[in-house]
Amino acid sequence: MREEWTACLARMAETRDRALFARLFEHFAPRVKAYLIRLGMAPAQADELAQEAMLSVWRKAHLFNPGKANASTWIFTLARNLCIDRLRREKMPCYELDADMPDGDDRDAGEGAVISDRLAACIRRLPEAQAQVLYMSYYDGRSHSEIAEVLGIPLGSVKSRLRLAFDKLKAMWGESS
Missing domain, CATH: 1.10.1740.10 (RNA polymerase sigma factor, region 2, helix turn helix motif)
Known part of the structure; x- marks a missing residue:
């Protein structure tokens, strides 16, 4: 591929x-x-x-x-x-990234793996409905409209669930740092 x-x-x-x-x-x-x-x-x-x-x-x-x-x-x-x-x-903290970094599809190396594992643990703590729309949007790459159609829920519900999920993830991310 x-x-x-x-x-x-x-x-x-x-x-x-x-x-x-x-x-x-x-x-x-x-x-x-x-x-x-x-x-x-x-x-x-x-x-x-x-x-x-x-x-x-x-x-x-x-x-x-x-x-x-x-x-x-x-x-x-x-x-x-x-x-x-x-x-x-924006003068935000910047992580140095290795120029020989593996392909962006490879998630099993270094800092990316740590962040990915930490994020996955936080997502597992979300209510199922919120985790589902988050996964469909960011890991499957589906649009909000597609998610609404697949789940048979209103578009506003998809957006609300995502917003709630992000609020909870921000709070959880802060807890574990």
């Missing part, structure tokens, strides 16, 4: 085909957002940076070299760099 995304990005770089970019965006944007959240960004900021990262993919596609990296590594590196730039601009 990685080779398929790498070929897709390389073709998009050559042809500037918007349909190829739409496929890349649909696949990578939710994953980039989840990655940025794991790096410590607030969900709203992560969403904004994911959009910015995907825009960079479109603008910088001509710089992509499939001989040096696969598409996911290149895209997650763009996102990581945007995250670091944002943290520096």
Whole structure:
């Protein structure tokens, strides 16, 4: 599958085909957002940076070299760099990230694993309805409308459950630090 995304990005770089970019965006944007959240960004900021990262993919596609990296590594590196730039601009605490960091899909290394485990423990403490919409939104990459349709609940309920889940996660995150 990685080779398929790498070929897709390389073709998009050559042809500037918007349909190829739409496929890349649909696949990578939710994953980039989840990655940025794991790096410590607030969900709203992560969403904004994911959009910015995907825009960079479109603008910088001509710089992509499939001989040096696969598409996911290149895209997650763009996102990581945007995250670091944002943290520096806002003078927020910044974690040093290893330049040889594994692919953004690999969650079993270093600090990312610790944060991921800590977040998973907090999510397990949430009420099931809140954990379910949180998982569907950030791990499955589904839109709020899709979640409402799948669960058969109003869109407002999806948004309320997410807001409540984030409030509880913030409180739990503060407790365990």
